[in-house]
Amino acid sequence: MTLADYAEFSNYAVASGTVVLALAFLAHLAELLFVRQEDAEPVAAAVGAGAQGSVAVAPPEDDEVPPRSAVLSRIGIALTVVAAGLLVAGVVTRALASERVPWGNMYEFGLTGVSIALVVYLVLVRITSVQWIAPLVAGFGLAILGLAWSAYVPAGPLVPALHSYWLVIHVAAVMIAGALFLVGASASLLYLLKERAENRGSVGPI
Numbered sequence: 001m002t003l004a005d006y007a008e009f010s011n012y013a014v015a016s017g018t019v020v021l022a023l024a025f026l027a028h029l030a031e032l033l034f035v036r037q038e039d040a041e042p043v044a045a046a047v048g049a050g051a052q053g054s055v056a057v058a059p060p061e062d063d064e065v066p067p068r069s070a071v072l073s074r075i076g077i078a079l080t081v082v083a084a085g086l087l088v089a090g091v092v093t094r095a096l097a098s099e100r101v102p103w104g105n106m107y108e109f110g111l112t113g114v115s116i117a118l119v120v121y122l123v124l125v126r127i128t129s130v131q132w133i134a135p136l137v138a139g140f141g142l143a144i145l146g147l148a149w150s151a152y153v154p155a156g157p158l159v160p161a162l163h164s165y166w167l168v169i170h171v172a173a174v175m176i177a178g179a180l181f182l183v184g185a186s187a188s189l190l191y192l193l194k195e196r197a198e199n200r201g202s203v204g205p206i
Helices: 001-050 067-097 104-125 131-150 166-200
Strands: none
Touching: 001 067, 001 104, 067 104, 067 131, 104 131, 104 166, 131 166
16 A cells, blocks of 8 residues: 555544544433433332332343343444544554654644543443443544544644654653543543532432
């Protein structure tokens, strides 16, 4: 493949990854809506049973159909995996097209940062149960990708002022720190929202 082919493939991969990430975001939003409904249904059933003087009996769990929220969660995670793969492919082919590290401008900085954040998030999902932060991670990722696209420049060599080994070191460190901050901030924000909801006695997914 020529450098132009790598650049074209990178653009298609990033565009496709952005669309898939948007679908993952919508899937996780729908998941939250269904979780809220599913949490409210047992409460309503218990209130109705109490008003009639009867005892509510939970249905058997054997051969139970998975709730829609669980199905949407798996769909959202699967779409996020695909989106992360496409974005990483876009980063790698962008580097091949430019023949340098893929963070020499704001477009590449945002693209690579979001790719790192998604990979970090998926690793955490694999080892812990943090998929509940998916809407914020995907939402922030989409916002950053939108800003990155607005600063798009064709693949090419660095401007002379950026020819320094510090570009590789300190910009990479900033992107990794930013990706970790994105995931951590998402978890912290949802924790605060959950605590507020519990203090108000509301029923919901967070």
